[in-house]
Amino acid sequence: MISSFQKLKQRSLCRKFSELPKHLKILPSYTQPKKKNIIFHRAESKNPPLGQTWSNLHEACYQKTKKQTLESNSFMGSLCWNGFELMKQRTWRKLTPQKVKKWKEDPILQDPQELTKNIKFASKFFGSDLVGITEYDPRWTYVEDSEKISQFQKTIVIGIAMDDEAISLGNSFIASGEVALCYSKLAFVLTLMCKLIEDLGYKAEASVNGDSLSIPSAIQAGLGHMGRSGLLINPKYGPGIRLAKIFTNMPLINDKPLDDDITPICSKCGQCAKKCPTQAISHSKEPNYDNPTISNNPGVLKWAVDPEKCFKQWCDLGHDCVICIRVCPFRKKIYGNKSTSVQHFMEKILNK
Template sequence: MKLEAARLGLSAVGVTAYDIKYNYAEYQGLAVGDTIIVGIIEQNFDSTQMSPSVRAEKAALTAYAGLEDRMSALADWIRDQGYAARPEGFVGESMVIPYAVAAGLGQLGLNGQLLTPHAGSRCRIHVMSTDAPFVHDQPVDYGIEGICDKCQVCVRRCPPGAIPANRKDSRGVVKAKLNTKRCLPVMGKAAGCSVCMKVCPVQRYGLAAVLEEFESTGEILGKGSDDLEGFDWPLDGKHYGPGERPRLGRDVFETPGFTFDPDRKRPLDWKDSSDSDDGGRAEALGY
């Protein structure tokens, strides 16, 4: 199956067990077996480095389209072997990142994204259920969480300050719980944003190079450089290098369908005075 997936052009596939807690309630009961196949395809490298931009957002959608086509073809191949297979719909029926971690394809980054050893956060994920008796893969500690927690670049560079600096237990999962009330409105107005994806050194250079640099120098590869941290902000047309972030006014967050909390501890156009790596932002945001 994995050889067929590679022939079809998938970047990676993994196999794990169906788990009802990763399946949204309104889609439960649609799985055709107790096994989940996780498929990954990499998003175009050059376009991703231009995030946030319309070009980068088109690259994301193009990657999803190609991924769905390939997963559909893989499902056909499994059916040809005499087993049931059902790719999930594009709307998202399950929490795919936990499945990808369980299938050994990567680890959870501070930015809330799956980080794979080769492409970091520059990947798109899709899953299918099957009753085929594939051997299940296991989670793998690639060393991503350790280097990710030391890096903190995405925490410092996130324009709305939606990424906390520390992982905490949240409903049984230790993670950096993103502030979606700050993240989602900005994504909707800034060409999908994805600054947290663009500034991830594992995405930019690959895990092997990042680990080698850290082991030899104690530094995060690219950290503090415009090559990694710089981005053009579509809402004002300005370039923001290391240590600089756009100021976001109230209008960016006041989006129909989202609730604004007027009693939060800091105004919505807040800006760090230190932009440090010590986790002070999380306290400023009231985590």
């Protein structure tokens, strides 16, 4: 008797995987990642000592808020997640299905070229800065979600660029709030995009980081490269991008991955590794197959980041950390080496 997982694996093997850059090598032994190993999942499930560290993060946020100074107020940054959380609760969860009727039950448009043009226009019109399309690749989906996502054939990857002046502030409530604000903007775009796709007679499933890895799909969709920091490096925005995905059965035209390779640049640079407060980023000269913790998924040639060290920095701060984004030369090449202050940034926003 063949198990449902074995059937799923057989279907996956029959899929035609999207193209990857030649320098991005994957071992034959590579297996799908497991959600239970993600650093956030381990912390939320009270996995010691991460569970206690996670509790400390919220306590640190509360203590900083009590100081009543904007420079240290993490509460403001936390508020920026509300758009993301509310959208997720109201439109993505099956417990609260949409009551709005579709235009048509059967597809209105079926021409891939026309559909691709319309989808990319809609994504940009709704507020995304980047959009790319690739074949759905089950290798990046968490094992726990494979069956749910395997019905889809395409992955639409969208990106929201972070405000560079906010990032230039370094580890502050404004930079932390900017991260959250980008995800709330992504939730807005995802909600409209999924409704559009469904109205056109196709299926759509929104995903940020909960169902699958975003960066490999973004690379396949031609949106950038994997950097030493473990972040996507986009030619226009550097590492200052937040990503999300939509899985769909809509017949779309795939984008191609970028031809150039930034590995030689990251090999010589290493600024993100040097400036990382907890030394969570690898100092290795070349990418390798090393994996420091259970939260790393083995089998891909890369510079593996130590999620536990990175997560500890977040918890010590009381919010997330953006140092690796701030010091990256790809960001500075695009935006320059400007700096600002919290007060100056606030005045700029107030005077808009």
